[in-house]
Amino acid sequence: MRWWTMLCVMAALGAAVVAPCQTNLLTNPGFEEMDGETGFPTGWKQVYWSNPKGTIVASDQARTGGRSVMLQGMPREQITDAGKQNNHLVGQTVEGIRGVRRLVLTAQFRTEGDGAAQLSMMTSDAEGNRLQYSSTTHYRQQPEWGEIRWAFATAPETDGLVIYLRNGGEGTVFYDDISLTSSEDALDSGAATATVDALIGGRVMSFSTPEAGGERTVWRGVHPGGLTNVIVPGDAYPGQLRDVPWELEVLEPNRRLLLTHRATHPDLAGLVFAKTLAMPEGSATLAVTLAVRNEGEQARELRLRTQEVLAPGHSLLTWPTATGLRVYRHPHQSIKRDMLLDGLAGDWVAATTADGSGMVVQFDEGLAEKGGAYLSHELDTLEVYYRSVEIAPGGEWEMSYSVTAIAGAGGVVHVDDEIAVSLDPLELGAERDYAAILHSMGAGVQREMTMLGTMAAGGVEGFEDTFTATPLSPSRVGLPWANLGITQVELRVEGLDEPIVIAQETLDDSPLMELPQPPDQVTRYPALEGFYPYGEYYRGYLPELAPADQYRRDQLDLYRRSYFNTWLVGENIPLNQFAETGKSAIADEMRERDMRLFLRGEFLRVFETTEDGNRREVYPGDYTRETAIERILQKGISIETRREFAEEFGDVILAYDVSDEPGPQLIPNYMMIQSLFNEIDPHHPAVTILNFSRTEFLPYMPVYYGDEYPIRRTGRNPWMVMDVVQFASQRTPGPVWIMLQAFGGRPEYTWQLPTGPEMRLMLWGSIAGGCKGITFHGSYSPPNWRYNKYYFTTAIDSFQATTPCWDAMVDVAREITAIGPSMLDCRVDTSGAFTAECEQLENYRERYNGPAVRLGVLRQPGPDGGRFLVAVNQDLDEARTVRLVADAEQIDAAAMLVGLQALAAPAPARAGAELTLEPGDGRILFAGTSEQVAEVVAATQAGHQANLRQIFRMDAEVARANGVDVAAAEALAEQGRVQDAILALEQAEGVEALAACARGLDEVQALLTPMAQVFRDEWDVVVPEADRQGVAEMAVWRNTQDPRMQQYSDEVAQAFIDRILLARRMKAGEAAQITGEV
Incomplete structure (x- = not known):
């Protein structure tokens, strides 16, 4: 039988679907x-x-x-x-x-x-x-x-x-x-099943072995996922086969399929890709034959790679080399690794998990150029790059490869068409017994095997046995060699011409990078106790908004009113002033607002200028104590000045950021810099801002701090943030902080501005994953529709024009800066004490598969610690309802449950709760004893009062400057009755003129902000592309083709600036004078 369809039909279905039987x-x-x-x-x-x-x-x-x-x-x-x-x-x-x-x-x-x-x-x-x-x-x-x-x-x-x-x-x-x-085109051998999606070169979207390991691949729609992915050209994803017409023919029901793709790209025109997928009865092997014929009139160059996307967790990779066997052991704390299979000199590569589930890829050695792998918390891949070939008109090129699932495996040491052999453990001198394991690569097999172990004390101990294996049912023979100091293992397998020898000279299991021994314990820093960092950079200064010190204060006030409590700033700004005068205006302003400074400097990375004017990073050499001190002194600040600043403003400092995204090769140098900063200031940590995936740093940093920017032109994946944070939180005893993107660019730019629901999802997902601090990058920049500077879109700009992304940031800040301090000592709890019952999302936005609402559980220290529950709606479009269910065996009958945002009356925890969450939104609850609940509720209320106290203080200062009697309101605030104080201030005598002025300024901003969005949306009209050429950085764009459009732009920009200047005058006490101008 033969079925076919075209891409347009599949698009109408919302998924690639072969025309069904009727x-x-x-x-x-x-x-x-x-x-x-x-x-x-x-x-x-x-x-x-x-x-x-x-x-x-x-x-x-x-x-x-x-x-x-x-x-x-x-x-x-x-x-x-x-x-x-x-x-x-x-x-x-x-x-x-x-x-x-x-x-x-x-x-x-x-x-x-x-x-x-x-x-x-x-x-x-x-x-x-x-x-x-x-x-x-x-x-x-x-x-x-x-x-x-x-x-x-x-x-x-x-x-x-x-x-x-x-x-x-x-x-x-x-x-x-x-x-x-x-x-009826799903392949089914009895031992395994496979379902094919014809798009993207004919990937296998599901490969399952129900009786041994379950699902073996990961499917994410048009994003990397699935097995037998053919990528053309081989050096770029997704290649040219993704969206081309295709035909699917069932050659043998449930056994063999033929997928035909006809290339449409000009560089590949005329090439026809005929791909046969087969699963022989009883096997766990997916066999692939790819024939590429040239039906065009011109010769075509073909470069391709195959990609097998596996479920995550493959911690052991093995492949043959010219001298024996290469072994890669994936560190448990590494979140991702992209690597070449160095020294590959054979026709197979194998990947196995800690529980023995494995996948083996076999290929044509003579056609392959190199191999690669990618290991992460989301998925693993095994990839083969093939040598470039030229196919003449009428010619054909053919290759074949296979993917086989195995079970009960150790480290694979041999593979051929009939068998695979693994050794557990795959190491010399093991302290536990060994086992030799035979795997079937097709039909049932039987082999005699002799196993010889050479001992450190001398002598060889040997065993013989008959191994009988079927697909996914290996034959295993134990070897009592624990603590014998085995220096060599030799396996003589019936049917093999040469024995398999595992010895020091044949086994290369060296790490990809040598790193120092991590510290025995993580230092706790007093400055981090009871404080949940939530902040942004000092950025976005415009000369039109001078003077700079007033601009800085404006930005600090806006941040603090938005519940931000942390400011990322270059260390030279406060330290240079302190070195010269013994004072620091910035530090004083931060203290006044009860905010913390995150001081940034670069003490690790070194760059040089190349002949073509670009920058190139060079290794600075291994630091000694002396060279590290020299590097610190290069900043122009003495060690003593740094120490004195820390003593004077210790209550204002959060931490020191000593490098921007260093590579793991700089870990030894970081350790030296960290030790020196600990001597200078033992109360505040020295950390680096990392790419979040640089989890090689996890054992070495007192705070693991990394950036994650998952909203990209090539795919928007806010769902992964919870996973990466939880991954890191479970692998370090210290806190985890994250930096999220609050910026984006035009459609062709790599990163895109998150929507409101996306930002909420990332923030609540971070909190649910165990994050103990959040910062942002890029959210306060000059408006790029006006100036040639920084990012095109930001959550908020220097004109204070906001977006839904900023609204989400503020909403979450209000809650987490109050609740978060109570969560700082919690650890991720995977015990199942609480679970979430809700609908599932499948291939949602071609990215997410999982529950519509995810639940993160964070537990206080000790066996009787209470639990914070963080429920997060994964749906970006619709509200979702979830039922939180308590495990009666783990949750005491007397335990209580309270929602920490609404702060309603506590209810029995065993009864659970039902929540309805808006798109991307989250909810925090707490379950514990009545005493624990009361303590957390009181701390949360105190956190809200502390935030409101700062907002009241700023309002009272403005009111006082405008002649309003604030004494009564301030007296209430001093008594801790902040909400009463705010109400009293709103009703104070003489406040009406000030309130009217403030409302007017808010209304002006509300009218102007949509104009900024229109200018961004229609930027090609506002500034034609021809007028963008050669414009100096920070210069104002000029539309020379449409003077009227330029006039509109000028007037809107000036209105934004005028509003900010009027707001300053209002703060200075001129509300009555400027009401007419407003």
């Missing part, structure tokens, strides 16, 4: 047959998940035939459930769905009023345990009959499937003519 798997899909007992269509059932119930009935308003089903919602205010959402469904259990099946659910529907149509699916295993629960988006405003078409794949363990037709709105939804069809 058998409808549903019973009574048109609702025509009625059940005499229930009075409802046969095969369907009414399901109510909200109270009171909505209305679900058979209707005569049909699209075809005589009946449809109608689901009518309830007004939200009448719903008694915590989520206040309509949640009633029509469901059908689908018979005969087992294992991986690719299905398409199609429904005809229409809506009335606020009806919200939605389709859902739920799979379960043979024991009835839920495997998947996923839904489409909501479809509204469809008064005429329309269609929802949804493609999904069932999990390998599937033994049952239920599909649901839903209404999530207060209005009405009608459904008719429902169809569920299946594409």
Whole structure:
């Protein structure tokens, strides 16, 4: 049989789907047959998940035939459930769905009023345990009959499937003519299953071994994922095969598929890629043959690589070299590693996990040029780069390779077409017993093996045995060689011409980089106790907003009113002034606002200028104490001045940032610099701002501090932030801080500004992952529609024009700076004491697969410590409801649960909670004893009072300057009644003129800010590309082609500046004088 489709059809489906067979798997899909007992269509059932119930009935308003089903919602205010959402469904259990099946659910529907149509699916295993629960988006405003078409794949363990037709709105939804069809192109050998997505060179989106290891790959839509990915050209992802027309032919049902791609790119025109995927019966091998023929009239150069994306966790890689075997052991604290398979000199590479699950890739050694691997917390890859070939017109080039799943493995030491051999442990001189393991690479195999171990004390101990293995069922023989100082292992395997020898001269398991011994314990610094850092850089100064010291104070006031408490600033600014005068205006201003300085300098990296004018990093040499001191003194500040500044302003300093993204080769030098800073100032840590993936630094830093900028032109992935933070938090006893992006560029720029929901998701995800401090990069910069400087879009700019990204930053700051100090000593808790019950998101935005709401649990120290629960909505488009469920075996009956944002009355923790979260939003709760709850609530309230005290102080200063009597309000503030003080200030005599002036300035800003967004959106009109050439940095853009447009730009910019200058005058006491100007 032969099926084919084109890209446009797949785009309409929302996923790559082969044209399905036309058998409808549903019973009574048109609702025509009625059940005499229930009075409802046969095969369907009414399901109510909200109270009171909505209305679900058979209707005569049909699209075809005589009946449809109608689901009518309830007004939200009448719903008694915590989520206040309509949640009633029509469901059908689908018979005969087992294992991986690719299905398409199609429904005809229409809506009335606020009806919200939605389709859902739920799979379960043979024991009835839920495997998947996923839904489409909501479809509204469809008064005429329309269609929802949804493609999904069932999990390998599937033994049952239920599909649901839903209404999530207060209005009405009608459904008719429902169809569920299946594409029978999933490969299934009995031992393994594979599902293919024809896009991107024909990747295998699922490769599962249900009885041994489960899912072996990772699928993320058009992003890296899946197996057997063919990338052309080989040096760039995704290559030219991603979006081309394709054909799929089933050569043998469930056994062999032929995928044909016809290249359309001019450099590849005429090339036809014919890729055969096969899974022989009983095997765990996916065999691939790729034939590329040139049907064009010109010779074509072909460069490609194959990419196998594996599930994460492969900590041991092995591959043959000219001298024996290369072994790479992935450090547990490393979040990612991109590496070449150095010295590759064979036709295989193997990757295994700590529990023995493994994957083996075999390829044509004569065609391969090099190999590579990428290991991370999200996914692992094994890649083979092939030598460039030229294919003449009418010519053909062919290669083959295979991917095989293995189980129960140690380190793989040999692979051929029939067997693989592994050794556990793959090391010499092990202190535990060894085992030799035989794996089948195809059919069942039997081999005699002699195993010889050479001992350090002399002599050889040997064993012989018969090994019998089948796919995923290896044969293992233990070797009692613990603590014998084994110096060599020799395996003589029946059928092999040469023995497998593991010895010092044949085994290279050296680390990729030699690093010093980490410190035994992490230093705790007094300055970090009870303080949750949340801050930004000093940046964005404009000459038009001079003087600089006033601009600085304006920025500090704006940050503090936005609940920011930390300022990142170059150390030369405060230290130089202190060295000259013994004073520091910046430090005084920070103290006044109860903020902390994060002092930045570069003491590790060295750059030189190349002949072409570019910068090149050079290694500064290994630091000694003397050379490290010399490097510190190069900054022009003496050691004694640094010490005196720390003594004078210790309450203002947060930490020292001593380098910007150093590589791991500089870890020894960092240790030397850190020790010197500890001598100068033992109360504040010296850290580096890292790329967050530089987790080689984890054992060495008292605070692990890194930047993560996941909103990119090539893909927006805010979901990964929680994962990377949690990864680091679980691998260091010290705190983890993160820097997030608050900047972006034009569509062609690498990084893009996060949306409001994306920023909320990143922030709450960081907190849920155990983050103990948050900073941002780029959020306060000159507006790039006006000036040639910095980033094109920022969360807020120097004109104080904000975006939804900034609003999210402020909203989270308000909560976490008050709650966060109570969370500083907590550790990530994976015990399952609390779990989240919610819907699943599958291939959401082609990036995220997982629960719609994720739950992070952070526990206080000690066996009786309470727990902070951080629930985060992963959906960026819709509100989601989650049920937090307590494990009665871990949560005491007397424990209480309280929400720390609303601060409602505590309730029994075992009862859990139901939350509804807006897109990307988060919620923090605390569970513990009544005493613990009271302590955390009191600390949170105190944190809010401290923040409000600073806002009141700034307001009172402005009021006093404008002649308002603030004595009564300040007296209340001194008594700790800050909210009463704020109310008293709002009602103080003489405040009306000031309040009117402030409201007017706010209204002006509200009118101007959308203009800034319009200018960014229409920048090609505001400043044509021809006028951007040769403009000096920091200069004002000039539109020479449209003077009227330039006039608009000038006037809006001047209005922003005038507003800021008027606000300064208001602060200085001139509110009455400037009211007319406002």
